[in-house]
Amino acid sequence: MLTVTAAYEIIMQTVRDLGTETVPFERATGRILRQRVMADRPFPPFDRVMMDGIAINFDSYERGQQIFVVEDIQAAGQPRLQLSNTANCIEVMTGAILPELTDTVIPYEHLEAGEHEGFKRFTVNMPVKKGQHIHVLGSDVSSGATLIEPGVQIGPAEIGVLATVGQTTVEVSRKPRVLILATGDELVPVHETPDVHQIRMSNAFSLQACLETMGIEARYIHLSDDQESMLAALTPLIRESDIWISSGAVSAGKYDHLPAVLKQLGMQQLFHKVQQRPGKPLLFGQFKDGPVVFALPGNPVSGFMCFYRYVQHWILGAMQAQIPELSYAVLAEKVVFETNLEYFLPVKLVAKPTGIVTAIPQPYQGSGDLASLLKADGFLVLPAAESVFEEGHVFAVWKFR
Numbered sequence: 001m002l003t004v005t006a007a008y009e010i011i012m013q014t015v016r017d018l019g020t021e022t023v024p025f026e027r028a029t030g031r032i033l034r035q036r037v038m039a040d041r042p043f044p045p046f047d048r049v050m051m052d053g054i055a056i057n058f059d060s061y062e063r064g065q066q067i068f069v070v071e072d073i074q075a076a077g078q079p080r081l082q083l084s085n086t087a088n089c090i091e092v093m094t095g096a097i098l099p100e101l102t103d104t105v106i107p108y109e110h111l112e113a114g115e116h117e118g119f120k121r122f123t124v125n126m127p128v129k130k131g132q133h134i135h136v137l138g139s140d141v142s143s144g145a146t147l148i149e150p151g152v153q154i155g156p157a158e159i160g161v162l163a164t165v166g167q168t169t170v171e172v173s174r175k176p177r178v179l180i181l182a183t184g185d186e187l188v189p190v191h192e193t194p195d196v197h198q199i200r201m202s203n204a205f206s207l208q209a210c211l212e213t214m215g216i217e218a219r220y221i222h223l224s225d226d227q228e229s230m231l232a233a234l235t236p237l238i239r240e241s242d243i244w245i246s247s248g249a250v251s252a253g254k255y256d257h258l259p260a261v262l263k264q265l266g267m268q269q270l271f272h273k274v275q276q277r278p279g280k281p282l283l284f285g286q287f288k289d290g291p292v293v294f295a296l297p298g299n300p301v302s303g304f305m306c307f308y309r310y311v312q313h314w315i316l317g318a319m320q321a322q323i324p325e326l327s328y329a330v331l332a333e334k335v336v337f338e339t340n341l342e343y344f345l346p347v348k349l350v351a352k353p354t355g356i357v358t359a360i361p362q363p364y365q366g367s368g369d370l371a372s373l374l375k376a377d378g379f380l381v382l383p384a385a386e387s388v389f390e391e392g393h394v395f396a397v398w399k400f401r
């Protein structure tokens with residue numbers, strides 16, 4: 001049976017670039033950037049006043065001058081003024097361009113306002129340093145510098161920078177078209193009251209929600225456990241999606257027809273079964289000129305973990321997004337797992353005041369225990385080769401919150 005690492009590698013080898021599209025920058029939050037974003041001007045684009053107060057020529061202050069007569073006011077958004085007499089000052093407002101022939105800003109809090117012979121003037125009552133309170137032209141970023149690299153997910157900080165550089169539209173990755181296939185005759189719609197032998201469909205909706213957190217909308221269809229009708233339902237849909245994510249009908253049951261149906265439809269199966277728990281029956285394949293297929297086991301926790309361990313990264317790869325670095329956490333209590341499978345242990349993550357993240361195993365009745373996910377933030381990866389995992393040891397953690 002394939003190891004988790006081998007399965008992951010096979011999956012990632014099938015990643016295909018989904019291409020790009022151009023969207024208005026205000027609509028780009030959450031999208032994956034596909035172009036370089038450069039500074040069209042220096043940051044800041046002019047010597048920017050950082051405090052409300054007065055701007056002076058420091059030479060006058062250095063020569064011992066303490067009182068400055070006001071010549072004018074430089075407001076934000078107003079073209080640059082010039083000091084006509086370097087012994088005077090100009091009142092300046094935060095965000096204004098620094099007036100010509102001034103080089104130092106003194107905030108109102110360090111000044112005493114007065115008047116003399118009809119002229120407004122300020123007396124300095126605190127020591128002044130040359131150049132203080134000026135955000136110097138180009139001191140943050142120089143013009144033409146790359147601000148954001150392709151592959152970054154656009155968030156609030158990126159939106160602000162896009163606006164600043166006048167990038168009204170932006171090239172981003174196209175989102176995958178995803179179809180979710182929910183299988184099983186035991187499933188009834190959410191609004192219905194199930195008979196005792198039935199359950200409400202839930203996996204399709206948690207998968208939809210997993211995708212929604214990535215900004216991806218997906219539709220779902222419900223397939224019954226009948227080979228002919230599965231085949232008939234899926235045949236017209238092959239060209240419509242980039243990814244199929246199915247739930248259920250992939251293990252050893254008499255009605256687990258999905259692997260056979262996918263083969264009949266022409267899917268090239270790349271693997272079936274992975275050395276892991278939960279999620280061992282995972283099947284993966286691809287259609288030539290059609291979707292890749294993640295056939296997830298029906299047990300809710302299995303499907304959930306397979307989504308985070310595999311599907312998520314395929315999608316990020318196909319959108320040419322940066323794959324996040326793996327996180328690690330310290331196991332909070334001893335765990336014994338003797339089966340020769342990689343164990344995905346549901347855990348709650350708690351960051352201690354020491355800065356160390358601990359992983360607390362959550363009570364868990366196996367992969368059918370849907371409610372156990374409510375208390376878990378992710379799963380810890382316990383290697384197949386070992387069976388006793390000691391408290392205090394560090395393991396990789398995959399987060400779903």
Ligand SMILES: Nc1nc2c(c(=O)[nH]1)N[C@H]1C(S)=C(S)[C@@H](COP(=O)(O)OP(=O)(O)OC[C@H]3O[C@@H](n4cnc5c(N)ncnc54)[C@H](O)[C@@H]3O)O[C@H]1N2
Nearest residue numbers: 182201202203204247248249250251252256297298299302
């Ligand atoms: N003889 C064997 N039996 C099983 C094996 C095995 O290796 N040999 N593997 C077990 C493991 S591990 C898992 S996981 C399950 C996976 O089975 P399937 O993928 O075929 O899934 P189903 O049998 O269709 O369903 C399993 C379980 O999940 C519920 N389910 C399915 N879809 C949904 C949905 N959309 N919403 C809510 N719940 C859903 C379904 O009702 C079943 O209870 O097989 C073991 N058996």
Ligand code: MOO
Nearest residue numbers: 278279280302367
């Ligand atoms: O994949 Mo199964 O999840 O081990 O119950």
